[in-house]
Amino acid sequence: MWPQRVTATVDLSALRHNLQRVREYAPASRVMGALKADAYGHGMVAVARALDDGLDAYAVACLEEAEAIRAAGCRTPCVLLEGPLHPQEIETIAARGEPVVLHADWQLQALRTLRCATPLPVWIKLDTGMNRLGFRPDQARRLAQAVSANPALKLLGWMTHLANADAAESAGTQAQLTRFFAATDGLPGARTIANSAGLMAYPQARVDWVRPGIMLYGASPLEGHTASQDGLLPTMRVESRLIAMRDVPAGEAVGYGSEWVCAEPTRVGVIAMGYGDGYPRHARSGTPVQVRGQTVALIGRVSMDMITVDLRNCPQAQVGDTAVLWGGGLPVESVAEHAGTIAYDLFCGLTNRVHYHYESET
Missing domain, CATH: 2.40.37.10 (Lyase, Ornithine Decarboxylase; Chain A, domain 1)
Known part of the structure; x- marks a missing residue:
């Protein structure tokens, strides 16, 4: 066999080391590791198998990614970050029982007629300043009531995404955190805020769950940093x-x-x-x-x-x-x-x- 032209060598032990760094930053949090986009180009199935006993959940973008992980024999729950992309997906998602993120009213409306033996676990995403996906924070109590009124749904908790966490002491990030905590105060369910940058740079974002992505793969999420400065190993x-x-x-x-x-x-x-x-x-x-x-x-x-x-x-x-x-x-x-x-x-x-x-x- 002739030599291969271009190779990408992925060090799975470095991947596990980086997960341990996540645990050191947020020892009291459960970890939802981002495996979307083919595990950031590292090979989703190989990464899922390597971390199946180390993560509390996988974060994927869509049903196809979750199905590929399931087909590989991994049992860790796969959270669908974009939720159902079309009403036609809902029955399949419910049959799989994968947790979904709800970010739009059309999704809630489509789930009103859902019939399933086991309630579908859902996260509700609040838009605190990213202005991409999510409900307005002032809708949180209405949403909690809507989910609790639907016997086909089970509320897991509340999610938001930080727009500027890679910059230390960002006023925008502080404003997002304030909005999120105010909106979810007193509501049932867990909280998840921090991506890699958030969990490294903002201790107050290390709540019930953290959602590391790039730091698992051995690159720093922080401006001007390299992996070695943050105790991460290139994967x-x-x-x-x-x-x-x-x-x-x-x-x-x-x-x-x-x-x-x-x-x-x-x-x-x-x-x-x-x-x-x-x-x-x-x-x-x-x-x-x-x-x-x-x-x-x-x-x-x-x-x-x-x-x-x-x-x-x-x-x-x-x-x-x-x-x-x-x-x-x-x-x-x-x-x-x-x-x-x-x-x-x-x-x-x-x-x-x-x-x-x-x-x-x-």
């Missing part, structure tokens, strides 16, 4: 290889658009990964890549299948050498910053040309 290492080298004279350009011009004679390396594999096309010259453990710089435009790098400070490089695009000693946060994006985008953007491998100490 994904993306690698390819150096497939060509050439010496380019001073004054010659490299790549599409001839945007990067050699100021002096330059040894240029070609690495077999491009936007067709999920490397960000908008990554700018200077984005770090590692060859033989040495940090080198991306130069020129990203192509569909290749990138080019400046090898002047890695004279020992040879065709066939491993190139690390992120992970290991190359923080994904640094690559994301140079590409004008976030770690979530890099993780989720890997395409089906990338081969996944899973490592674990157990």
